[in-house]
Amino acid sequence: MASKLETDLYYAERLPSSRNGNPRFRLATADGPFVTQSDASCSYEVTNYTNGIPHGGSLRVVLSLTRAGRVWNIERAGGAS
Numbered sequence: 355m356a357s358k359l360e361t362d363l364y365y366a367e368r369l370p371s372s373r374n375g376n377p378r379f380r381l382a383t384a385d386g387p388f389v390t391q392s393d394a395s396c397s398y399e400v401t402n403y404t405n406g407i408p409h410g411g412s413l414r415v416v417l418s419l420t421r422a423g424r425v426w427n428i429e430r431a432g433g434a435s
Contacts, residue, residue: 363404
């Protein structure tokens with residue numbers, strides 16, 4: 355179902371919630387923008403990751419992508435969370 359991409363995360367922009375009221379984000383990365391999958395639980399973790407980004411810096415993450423290119427999982431590169 356998916357592929358994984360290791361990239362630098364710079365920031366996340368909040369998008370309108372899904373129909374079910376769950377958060378959605380557009381992620382700004384070194385490999386271009388990505389949008390979280392509707393109703394994906396990883397959307398609740400995005401703010402935790404972006405809070406760990408130093409001002410003007412980035413955070414190395416691994417994105418799990420659907421075939422359509424939407425993010426359904428996010429984790430820190432190297433396995434630490």
